[in-house]
Amino acid sequence: MLNDWLFIGLMLVIAPIFPIAALIIPRILAPKKPNPLKTQTYECGIETVGDTWVQFKAQYYNFALVFLVFDVEIVFLFPWAVAFNQLPLYGVIVGILFIEVLVIGLIYAWRKGILEWS
Amino acid sequence: MSPIQIIFILVSAITLGSALMVVTTRNMVRAALWLVLSLFGIAIHFVLLEVGFFAVAQVIIYIGAIAILMIFAIMLTRRIAQDPGPQTNSTWPIAAILALGIFGLIVFLVQGWEKAAIQPSPFPAGYDPLRELGVALVSANQYLIPFEIASILLLAALIGAIIIAWDKK
Amino acid sequence: MADPVTFIAKWLEGYLAGLGLSSGWISVIQAALGVVVLGSAVLLVDIFLVWVERKVVARFQDRLGPNRLGPFGLFQPIADVIKLLLKEDITPQGADKFVYNLAPILALATVIILWAVIPLSVTVVGSTINVGALYIVAVGAIGTLGIIMAGWASNNKFALLGAFRMVAQMISYEVPMVIAILIPVILAKSMSLADIVQSQTVWYIVLAPIAAIVFLIGAQAELGRAPFDLSEAESEIVAGFHIEYTGMKFGLFYAGELLHALTFGGLFATFFLGGWRGWGAETYPILGIGYFFIKAMVMYWVIMWIKYSFPRVRIDQMLSFCWKFLTPLILTVLSITAILDKVMTGLPYWIYVLVMLLSNLVILYFVIQAVGRYARKERQKVAEPEKIRVAFPVKSSTSTSQAS
Structure with a gap:
């Protein structure tokens, strides 16, 4: 089984080499003449005001939160799907029950207005 | 090696x-x-x-x-x-000694434990651990209850997180 | 000569064994060569994709597209690459240099890594790990990280905002998309992509059309292509998370995006269109590669078709479409598919296929009805004349209007 992962392991090592090579070539070929005006942050030509760390909407966080719970649940379902042939009907229904509990969470989030972008 | x-x-x-x-x-x-x-x-x-x-x-x-x-x-x-504050406080030497001590204890225990040296035997042909896990998760005499409780726990976590993150009004 | 890839692999194995290498090293060298060949081939296709994309978008917009360099402008992408290599590379002020440079590398490398598990033919498959379907999701998660790194390291508000939008969109649409992947896994009873292709005597798009549609929509959103391209909405945040990237670094994001689109086309083909399957692909595996790429290119074209035909959605529409429509829909389909699959064990395969298809069509019918009703209601709401706002409302005005 480790032999199956050998290819992926080598892929992890070798795949980044292509883009790294593509970044090294311009270092040799391309001109390099930075000046303060050129390296300025581009915000539509207007000079940047203040810090980049402005306060963004905290709602992005809520969606990440709901996603996290769903993600964990879905990952659990994959072994269940793989073992489908060995399961009795009862096992399948239990798995679906697992999903339905998740749906309760979704409905709750919905009713609470978490899924609303205001 | x-x-x-x-x-x-x-x-x-x-x-x-x-x-x-x-x-x-x-x-x-x-x-x-x-x-x-x-x-x-x-x-x-x-x-x-x-x-x-x-x-x-x-x-x-x-x-x-x-x-x-x-x-x-x-x-x-x-x-x-x-965060410009200091990264350690005055008790760091004690913590370091404790951590090193526990590490040494673990090394000592594992060295003396004969089961640590056992080589795992390869899976028999046709045995798919993933499939076994899937069956075990929904079998009543194995991990069915923990599996369903995990689901309810996640539901509780979601509701709790929503209440903490969203209860401003 | 039905299977040149296996032939070359066998010949190499024999040659290396003749040199006196151990079997372990031989498999390492074989795998390494396979990775290099696969990676280079995928990147060559990627360069070609630049031409395809430009030509197709031109046709959609009633233009000619690149047509000067070489036949049909076929050498245009080569000129593009040379231009990108010669462009000055600007690092913005205040950027976190290491993370800033790492992000484009991740953007392209994660897409190449995806190809490790996609079966190109019956014998040509990088790795047949038994968790292939989840591996794709995992690599996609690392890709998400690349985007947030690009947005943060650029030290630009627009870039950060674009990254936020993109990541919120990617994680949201990951949920229905992963459940849509779960349905072929249930049908094939395996997570290995090679097994999923192998078990598709009937393409899964027939057995699970809704899952296929949801996967396609999810793919569109993961790619950040229109109608889900609000992470790079030009009129709002210029170019999104890669606004500060120039030259080849931008080129890597661009190449990564194009290749990602083709990869999703290939994944759609693998999950729902039978991958490499086709006439004679079992006996002549080389044909399988051809079939696979034809299917992948067709799906790539569909992705482009959607991209160039739809207007951009708003962020609230994007999020509610995912969480309030796609996720409940696909969860319903998953439950019904799972029960039907179990109930129908032992029945002839054609009945199985027919019932699966019918159940999907019934769900689709009701969903379309419900969506139509909802759309009518929304349209009525918009069409209603707006109440006139009075600058200085008089206390008694409400009662008089009610009376009259």
Whole structure:
């Protein structure tokens, strides 16, 4: 089984080499003449005001939160799907029950207005 | 040393090194990125233990969801990205001694434990651990109850998180 | 000569064994060569994709597209690459240099890594790990990280905002998309992509059309292509998370995006269109590669078709479409598919296929009805004349209007 992962392991090592090579070539070929005006942050030509760390909407966080719970649940379902042939009907229904509990969470989030972008 | 051992040592060094960077880096976002590398190292350890499912689950849940959640939390909170305060307090020597002591104790115990030296036997042909896990999760005499409780626990976590994060009005 | 890839692999194995290498090293060298060949081939296709994309978008917009360099402008992408290599590379002020440079590398490398598990033919498959379907999701998660790194390291508000939008969109659409992947896994009873292709005597798009549609929509959103391209909405945030990237670094994001689109086309083909399956692909595996790429290119074209035909959605529409429509829909389909699959064990395969298809069509009918009703209601709401706002409302005005 480790032999199956050998290819992926080598892929992890070798795949980044292509883009790294593509970044090294311009270092040799391309001109390099930075000046303060050129390296300025581009915000539509207007000079940047203040810090980049402005306060963004905290709602992005809520969606990440709901996603996290769903993600964990879905990952659990994959072994269940793989073992489908060995399961009795009862096992399948239990798995679906697992999903339905998740749906309760979704409905709750919905009713609470978490899924609303205001 | 076998190639597996060399890979193990390399990956362990990366995992622990980046874990060290997590606690010493000043920049919070960079610390989160080091944490991602450390978690990825754990995933490779799972692969070396021949549990591919845990490896991908580790990457999906910890890197794909939890690390993203952390980065969101850091980025959405102003003025904590750069913390100028001291990183240690006066009790750090005691903590270091305790940590070293526990590490030494673990090494000592594992050295004396004969089961630690047992080589795992390879899976028999046609045995798919993933399939066994799937069956075990929904079999009444195995892990059905923990499986369903995990679902309810996650529901409770979701509701709790919503109440804490959203209860402003 | 039905299977040149296996032939070359066998010949190489024999040659290396003749040199006196151990079997372990031989498999390492074989795998390494396989990775290099696969990676280079995928990147060559990627360069060609630049031409395809430009030509197709031109046709959609009633233009000619690149037509000067070489036949049909076929050498245009080569000129593009040379231009990108010669462009000055600007690092913005205050950027986190290491993370800034790492992000484009991740953007392209994660897409190449995806190809490790996609079966190109019956014999040509990088790795047949038994968690292939989840591996794809995992690699996608690392890709998400690349985007947030690009947005943060650029030290630009627009870039950060674009990254936030993109990541919120990617993680949201990951949920229905992963459940849509779960349905072929249930049908094939395996997570290995090679097994999923192998078990598709009837393409899964027939057995699970709704899952296929949801996967396609999810793919569109993961790619950040229109109608889900609000992470790079030009009129709002210029170019999104890669606004500060120039030259080859931008080129890597661009190449990564194009290749990602083709990869999703290939994944759609693998999950729902039978991958490499086709006439004679079992006996002549080389044909399988051809079939696979034809299917992948067709799906790539569909992705482009959607991209160039739809207007951009708003962020609230994007999020509610995912969480309030796609996720409940696909969860319903998953439950029904799972029960039907179990109930129908032992029945002839054609009945199985027919019932699966019918159940999907019934769900689709009701969903279309419900969506139509909802759309009518929304349209009525918009069409209603707006209440006139009075600058200085008089206390008694409400009662008089009610009376009259």
